[in-house]
Amino acid sequence: MEMLRATYGSDSEEDDADDSAAAPPIVGSRSSSGSSRSKADSVNGRSNLEQLDPLPPPPLDLLQSPIVLDFSSTTQGSRIRSFPHVEGNYALHVYVPVVIPTTMKMPVALFVKRIASLVPGLYAVDIDYPLAELCRDDLKLEQMLLGREFHVSLGRTVPIKVHQIDSIVAMLRQKFQSQRRYRVEFNKWDVFVNDEQTRSFLALEVLGGGLSEITKQIHIVDVIYRLHGLPEFYKNPRPHISLLWGLGDMSDGLKQGIEEIDRSYKNASLSCGGHIFTCKTSGIECKIGKKTYSICKFLD
Known part of the structure; x- marks a missing residue:
């Protein structure tokens, strides 16, 4: 949860302070100093993320058992x-x-x-x-x-x-x-x-x-x-x-x-x-x- 808060920001200064102390900087995050972002930066970062297109759901075939094709009964x-x-x-x-x-x-x-x-x-x-x-x-x-x-x-x-x-x-x-x-x-x-x-x-x-x-x-x-x-x-x-x-x-x-x-x-x-x-x-x-x-x- 702490890592998620560090990535997406928190709702209070107290949360930000806790995250800064507990969570290390995240490689590849949108801010170059994730551990010391201000509340404004955190809110702006969250807004930018919200504007991104949501990830598509996983393909259905990943949720199903594979079918082995061979000899005998048939579809x-x-x-x-x-x-x-x-x-x-x-x-x-x-x-x-x-x-x-x-x-x-x-x-x-x-x-x-x-x-x-x-x-x-x-x-x-x-x-x-x-x-x-x-x-x-x-x-x-x-x-x-x-x-x-x-x-x-x-x-x-x-x-x-x-x-x-x-x-x-x-x-x-x-x-x-x-x-x-x-x-x-x-x-x-x-x-x-x-x-x-x-x-x-x-x-x-x-x-x-x-x-x-x-x-x-x-x-x-x-x-x-x-x-x-x-x-x-x-x-x-x-x-x-x-x-x-x-x-x-x-x-x-x-x-x-x-x-x-x-x-x-x-x-x-x-x-x-x-x-x-x-x-x-x-x-x-x-x-x-x-x-x-x-x-x-x-x-x-």
């Missing part, structure tokens, strides 16, 4: 981590990379355009770009959505401690070192909803070739997760690649859209119950935080 156009961010934790994801063959992009693009006309509010997975805008430009649609790498998950995306990273990567590489290349068939369009019911995905599911191989690889990852105290994958895994997402539980609308397109193209390659595309797997990768680890390259 408009941005992804938010489904588990709380903790300093020293890293998100772990083990997967098989998948690229849609060039010759198969056209039928997939036609399906995506049709679903965009039936179900509004969809976004491209990972890049979070509005599907309606992508569909206005065929080149954008092919490059930004269909030209990127997708993934078939072999385990849940979970938080791990920094000291677990080397052990997990080493075990994954040891267990998968002799894996053989196999062909994956994506046979069906279907809808998946995350555990929190905050995000829906339009995906291509594996029902034919590659299903048994992927299922075995999921069991291997489960063993490694279990040894590190991590939650295992779903009991009845349904391997798939996700292409689009939307907010909330959109399963009813998306399934109706799929059924309508299926009826329209019942005898074409777009049929949801038929063969959509196949590809050869190249290996297994693991993403921890922002770093990607090559676990293995499949043998021919």
